[in-house]
Amino acid sequence: MKTNPFFAQIKTKLGTPAYETSNIAIYQGDCLELMSKLPNQSVDLTITSPPYNIGKEYVRQLDRYLDWCETWIKEIYRLTHSFGAFWLNLGYLEIPGKAKAIPIPYLLWDRSPFYLIQEVVWNYGAGVACRHQFSPRNEKFLWYVKDPNNYLFHLDKIRDPNVKYPNQKKNGKLKCNPLGKNPTDVWQFPKVTSGKKRSSIERTAHPAQFPVNVIDRIVKGCSQENHLILDPFMGSGSTAEAAIRNKRYVIGFEIEEKYIGYIATRIENYLEQK
Numbered sequence: 278m279k280t281n282p283f284f285a286q287i288k289t290k291l292g293t294p295a296y297e298t299s300n301i302a303i304y305q306g307d308c309l310e311l312m313s314k315l316p317n318q319s320v321d322l323t324i325t326s327p328p329y330n331i332g333k334e335y336v337r338q339l340d341r342y343l344d345w346c347e348t349w350i351k352e353i354y355r356l357t358h359s360f361g362a363f364w365l366n367l368g369y370l371e372i373p374g375k376a377k378a379i380p381i382p383y384l385l386w387d388r389s390p391f392y393l394i395q396e397v398v399w400n401y402g403a404g405v406a407c408r409h410q411f412s413p414r415n416e417k418f419l420w421y422v423k424d425p426n427n428y429l430f431h432l433d434k435i436r437d438p439n440v441k442y443p444n445q446k447k448n449g450k451l452k453c454n455p456l457g458k459n460p461t462d463v464w465q466f467p468k469v470t471s472g473k474k475r476s477s478i479e480r481t482a483h484p485a486q487f488p489v490n491v492i493d494r495i496v497k498g499c500s501q502e503n504h505l506i507l508d509p510f511m512g513s514g515s516t517a518e519a520a521i522r523n524k525r526y527v528i529g530f531e532i533e534e535k536y537i538g539y540i541a542t543r544i545e546n547y548l549e550q551k
């Protein structure tokens with residue numbers, strides 16, 4: 278695997294990681310503090326999901342929460358390479374008297390220095406059943422870039438091979454790309470489930486784990502081999518697994534010590550199976 282120009286430099290600045298492999302470095306601590314030590318434009322792609330299950334306590338402190346989000350989004354912007362991208366998954370919160378579940382990006386829309394390319398809907402098959410509203414079956418990913426005229430998008434790496442009429446021709450030429458169709462802005466991937474009989478194989482004990490296949494598509498489409506990927510809210514390490522599956526380097530931050538253990542076990546299991 279080719280080296281990444283910033284990976285070793287970042288490790289020198291941050292010291293010994295809490296967990297590492299040849300292309301992963303995970304640090305335990307507050308991401309704002311850790312990110313402040315990284316050089317400008319050292320990261321090619323950031324994929325993250327911050328804590329947002331913030332409950333009533335935080336709703337009273339909504340402005341503080343939004344200010345905090347603005348601060349780390351601006352820090353990610355500083356760290357992002359000029360052709361780099363930032364994929365953000367943010368959920369909903371209740372605002373008493375106003376909304377049962379307001380999408381948090383609505384509250385942040387004008388606070389980000391990034392350029393928004395697209396909102397991608399992740400549609401999962403199963404979830405909570407509801408009687409007084411539609412059962413929620415989606416989460417959103419916001420795809421931001423630094424420069425709308427110069428960003429990576431490797432469509433051929435992520436085409437969907439599931440084409441209904443792959444051999445249909447027009448004027449003797451195949452109508453559909455032989456690699457498959459554009460996967461569109463609605464992605465169908467099953468959720469990571471728990472429970473005795475229905476637990477996903479990839480399940481860790483983390484309560485908010487992404488399916489690795491969602492992250493895999495982002496990594497393939499928006500970065501290339503030996504690029505450096507950052508996840509400042511690493512959780513169970515889904516971004517780390519997707520990054521190493523695709524020969525990328527990854528720097529991750531996680532504040533909770535016990536989650537570092539989950540990440541280590543998960544990566545060791547992946548490497549063993551491989």
Ligand SMILES: C[S@@+](CC[C@H](N)C(=O)[O-])C[C@H]1O[C@@H](n2cnc3c(N)ncnc32)[C@H](O)[C@@H]1O
Nearest residue numbers: 307308326328485486487510512513515531532
């Ligand atoms: C929504 S979860 C991320 C889940 C992750 N995407 C996955 O697939 O497992 C957010 C994570 O951010 C961590 N976190 C919260 N505040 C943090 C901070 N200031 N710095 C670093 N990590 C933080 C939490 O402990 C939690 O594990």
